[in-house]
Amino acid sequence: MNIVIVFAIPCYMASLVCSAPLPEGSTLVEDPQFQEILLMSRSLVQKILLSIPDTHKSCIYTEGLQLNSSENAKLATMATIINIPSAPALRAVSESVTLKTSLTQMSEGLRLHQDLLSSVSQKLQSKDKVTELMADIRDLTIQVNKMLKMVQKEAVVQPSPTPVALNLPGEYEVQVAAHLTLVQLQSFGQDAVRLLRSLDQSNEEAKN
Known part of the structure; x- marks a missing residue:
């Protein structure tokens, strides 16, 4: 996915994730232990999203990078x-996308931003x-991998953080890299919120 698309997908993802049925793994999703981990994950995502503006302000000083x-x-x-x-x-979990796939994508995305x-x-x-x-991000990755372990019934091997080979010849590139990483993380986190919300059974109970 081209990075330009990252800034354009939140609205699309909102409708996609929120309307997702749970044809696969629905029994597991209803498991109290799964729901407990899910709620902790939702809390961590919100914490990450709330901290991104302060993090950006603390390290980005180049004019024009908002x-x-x-x-x-x-x-x-x-x-x-x-x-x-x-x-x-x-x-979102659907007829063509399994719960394992959705959680794997989330785990991989978190690891990418950790490495960046x-x-x-x-x-x-x-x-x-x-x-x-x-x-x-590390704590959230641990929780997501716990859910993933429940889905695939085997331990999820979490690789050690691997610095991404970024081309940062000067201070401006460093600033842009940090800025774009936080922008992308914010968009990814917003999509993660919607995905986790769609799996939260307490939302369904509130509707009934």
């Missing part, structure tokens, strides 16, 4: 030059907030 700006789409070429990979597109932040943080002047954000 977290919520239509101008971000114009940085697609820079994203390619810097070598920032796009996040997996989170797809690990790489760029080494060159940031202020990295305390980034380090805290990485810890929350």
Whole structure:
């Protein structure tokens, strides 16, 4: 998925995820243990989303790099030059998308952003907030992998963080890399919220 698309998909994903049926894994989703992990995951995603603006403010000082700006789409070429990979597109559970696939995509996306932040943080002047954000992403990944383990009935091997080979010859590239990573993480997190909400049985109980 081209990074330009990342900034355009939230509305599409909202309708896709919220309307998703649960044809596969519905019994597992209803399991109290699964729901407990799910609720913890939702809480962590919200924590991550709430911390992104402060993290951005703490380490991005280059004029013109705003977290919520239509101008971000114009940085697609820079994203390619810097070598920032796009996040997996989170797809709702459906007849063609299994629960395992959705959770795997979420786990892979979280690991990608963890690796991106690990790489760029080494060159940031202020990295305390980034380090805290990485810890929350790590904690969320652990919870998602617990759900994934329940789905596939085997342990999920979590690889050690691997710094992504980013092309960061100067301070401007470092700033853009950190900025685009946080922008992409915010979009990915919003999609994760919708996906997890669609699996939350307490929402269904509230409707009944």
